Amino acid sequence: MTTGFWHQVRAVVDRDLLRERRSGDVLWITIPFGALALLLVPLAVGTDAELLREIGVGMYWVVVMLFGVLVAVGKASRETLPQQDASSLLGLDPAAGFIGRTASSTVLLLAFEVVVGIVAVGLYNIDVLGPGWLILTLSIAAIGLALLGTLTAAIVNSSSAGAALVPLLVAPLSVPLLLGATQAYDGLRYGHAILSWVLLMVAVVVVVAMIGVLAARPLQES
Amino acid sequence: MVLDSVGVQIGSTLILRDVNLEITAGEVVGLFGANGAGKTTALRLIATLIRPAQGSGVVLGADLASPERYDVRRRIGMVGHVPGLFPELTLAENLRYAGRVAGVSLDRVDEVLAAVGLSGAANRLAGASSHGMQRRTEFARELMIDRSLLLLDEPHSALDRDAVDLVEGLIERKAAEGGAVVVVSHDRDRINAIAHRSVELTGGTLT
Numbered sequence: 001m002t003t004g005f006w007h008q009v010r011a012v013v014d015r016d017l018l019r020e021r022r023s024g025d026v027l028w029i030t031i032p033f034g035a036l037a038l039l040l041v042p043l044a045v046g047t048d049a050e051l052l053r054e055i056g057v058g059m060y061w062v063v064v065m066l067f068g069v070l071v072a073v074g075k076a077s078r079e080t081l082p083q084q085d086a087s088s089l090l091g092l093d094p095a096a097g098f099i100g101r102t103a104s105s106t107v108l109l110l111a112f113e114v115v116v117g118i119v120a121v122g123l124y125n126i127d128v129l130g131p132g133w134l135i136l137t138l139s140i141a142a143i144g145l146a147l148l149g150t151l152t153a154a155i156v157n158s159s160s161a162g163a164a165l166v167p168l169l170v171a172p173l174s175v176p177l178l179l180g181a182t183q184a185y186d187g188l189r190y191g192h193a194i195l196s197w198v199l200l201m202v203a204v205v206v207v208v209a210m211i212g213v214l215a216a217r218p219l220q221e222s
Numbered sequence: 223m224v225l226d227s228v229g230v231q232i233g234s235t236l237i238l239r240d241v242n243l244e245i246t247a248g249e250v251v252g253l254f255g256a257n258g259a260g261k262t263t264a265l266r267l268i269a270t271l272i273r274p275a276q277g278s279g280v281v282l283g284a285d286l287a288s289p290e291r292y293d294v295r296r297r298i299g300m301v302g303h304v305p306g307l308f309p310e311l312t313l314a315e316n317l318r319y320a321g322r323v324a325g326v327s328l329d330r331v332d333e334v335l336a337a338v339g340l341s342g343a344a345n346r347l348a349g350a351s352s353h354g355m356q357r358r359t360e361f362a363r364e365l366m367i368d369r370s371l372l373l374l375d376e377p378h379s380a381l382d383r384d385a386v387d388l389v390e391g392l393i394e395r396k397a398a399e400g401g402a403v404v405v406v407s408h409d410r411d412r413i414n415a416i417a418h419r420s421v422e423l424t425g426g427t428l429t
Contacts, residue, residue, distance in 0.1 A: 023310050086300075
């Protein structure tokens, strides 16, 4: 991967973040709806503080997974054919495009995780344990979801099946991330080893990243 | 550029069939055809963006069916009927993005915007700009990046008289520099005035 490759990655990241800054989709739509989803659960189960604390982390990660994938899929799939053609004719390496879109989605997902996390701590009275591990887990989850969403969008764009494929592709691959994130928190809470769960998440990230980079060109050309 | 008995299939429909076309350096070729005749598909084929289902083709020395076509894309400019700008970026930011991806100096952004008469609109969002301004910006992009082959889909559409003169100047200059230009249009008189020769697409076949 040459210097030109990483310049292209940087150009795509800057472009996507600028587009988000101007459109405000994540800030004004996704984050409020994510927070609202977390708010609905206490309304449904009542004011049992212990129960809410028990299910809080799981609910937080479910919301992050569902909304996070939507953010990444939405960001990556909103390029029109003329925009894609223009980028191709500028010589944009599809792998650079994939990495750039993933990186910009990761930034947005981290912001989503932090804001919704603050809401979850307030609503569910969740204990913030092991800040170092927590930051690591949040970061890996954000990268994993961004990769998953960007890859899914690329597959959907290249397939005649369209958006109907999204749940089928996302569900099986997001389960290890969800499992790893919730079990890592439980490990911190009950004093169990969490490294294996973090490694599971890292493995998912590595596998999806490799598939995404290697498949970027074939998916674009199909 | 040579297309030899090329056919293009999209889904189960054969859009182009048995297309034979040769374009040499410095040549301006007009491409006519009714709606749905396959003109835009032909442009995307020449731009190496789609592969032929039948026959063979070579564009800027690259076989259309081989991966070597990726390497020549950077030398092919295309201004489509629908602009490919990002609406949330300003006109200048769209050009800067294009320049960064293509690896060209960004020093010329102001110069090419001035050349297409958009100096005063550089900071206007593409999404808030008229269709004509967006097309001018795409022509500015083609001025900024050195291309060997220029593909223009209805280049006179949505442009005022000044912009039409600009486009025709760009076509003449590109041909004089040894580049090739393919111009798709419904306006035969206008294209015949600037093209060295013209071909017509009828039912997916060139005549």
